[in-house]
Amino acid sequence: MTKLVTGVIQPHRLDDVKSALEAAGVRGMTVSEASGYGRQRGHTEVYRGAEYTVDLVPKVRIEVLVADEDTATVTAVLIKAAQTGKIGDGKVWVVPVEDVARVRTGEHGVDAL
């Protein structure tokens, strides 16, 4: 069976995360631009004394399909590479995937990864 690991991370950590995942044996991923906020509620900007809150800040969403037994490793690698220790580092979550198919060959399940 397979799992979908999704991370929403700081855009400037993407290169490191990508290399770390490749080194850990991950052979494919989907990356998209995202925006959002977490507990830190974005940031504030001040223009001539008028304060604005920018509460949707740019993030990168990275999605990786993995075999069940690799889930813990991949999650740990992703977190380690994305972490700066500051607020706004993002989230990683894992959800079960009922089926995966490779479009070119029609293979299913772990074979399709």
Add this chain to the structure above:
Amino acid sequence: MDFALDTGNTAWMLTASALVLLMTPGLAFFYGGMVRGKSVLNMMMMSFGAMGVVGLIWVLWGYSATFGSDIGGFIGNPLDYFGLDGMTDDQSLMAAAGVPALVAVAFQATFAIITIALISGAIADRTKFSAWLIFAGIWVTIVYMPVAHWVWGGGLLGAEGITVDMGLSVPIDFAGGTVVHINAGIAGLALALILGKRKGFGKEPMRPHNLPFVMLGAALLWFGWFGFNAGSEFAADGVAGRAWLNTLIATCAAMLTWLLTERLRDGKATSLGAASGVVGGLVAITPAAAAVDTFGAIAIGAIAGSLCALAVGLKYRFGYDDSLDVVGVHLVGGLTGTILIGLFATDKNSTWYPEGAMNGLFYGGGLTQLATQVIAAVVVVVFSFIVTYVIGAILQATIGMRVSDGDEVGGIDLAQHGETAYEALGARVTMTEVKA
């Protein structure tokens, strides 16, 4: 009076005139960057529009109504040099420096243009372009020309004016603290009150859409301002050097104190603060450019930078939408420089002020010059506010000065000019007609 051409001075004044003219497109960038992306073109067009209208009016009757023969201390005779017809060089405002009459007309034209353009920042995002052009023509004629005549054309704030009649001294306004900045600042307030607030003022975000534009504008303004202040000497000499140098150092000081004020109050030193501090310092040193020494210039700049940084918040407290802080920067900066002359004016170290003016309080002159400066400032504030308010009210009641709510919310660029500055995300454009 015989006229002897001085080519050196004339070359400098031709150059200075071009420098000052560049300030208005510079202002277009300074203001344009500060508005939202949907109204940047209209904001810039208000500056360019002022160039068109005022440039023509100036050579028809403007110069004459400012520097023509005095009518009751109030205004010059607009018919003396109407269309510049029959002007001779011995009648030049700058004849004593050997600068021909038409060069004097050119230099003064650029001052009238930028003064009106400055007002536009107070009424950003919501003013009908046609109403603005009409306002510019009326305002330059019945507000700018009288005030410039009072101060520089031998009128009621000059050598034979009201402060002298009161037993005080001659006001010092070297390059336009009263004529340009207090005048434009208070006029901006009057118009902002007539037009009312932008939709969503104080609630919806109206952050500057392009801070690099603002920085570029501040840079062009500073560059052109050397022509404004050092050119106001009408000659290439040591006093021009003093004015030039004060235009540098007061501005440096003002930028730093604006940044310091922000850092202490808001936590960060911002690029908008640097650009604003530059302009605040330039405004404040303008009337004092030749009349204070190095320490006076530093003090005026430092005080103005901090005061203006605090003053830009007043519009939220009092609830008027002076959109780009024409009051906070030009009125407050202009008042600061004009009044501080009363403390810092000096006749030492290559400085200059008109005969009949005096040293300031800190330079052994007592309180006389300070009182003179305050009176000159108050007279301009009262006159400009009342007349501008009346012009605005009449235009508002007749042709209407403000665009519709829908046009304002949808973007004044598209509504008034049929253009947009930037491509909208996801928009698809097809060419439908070519007029050939």
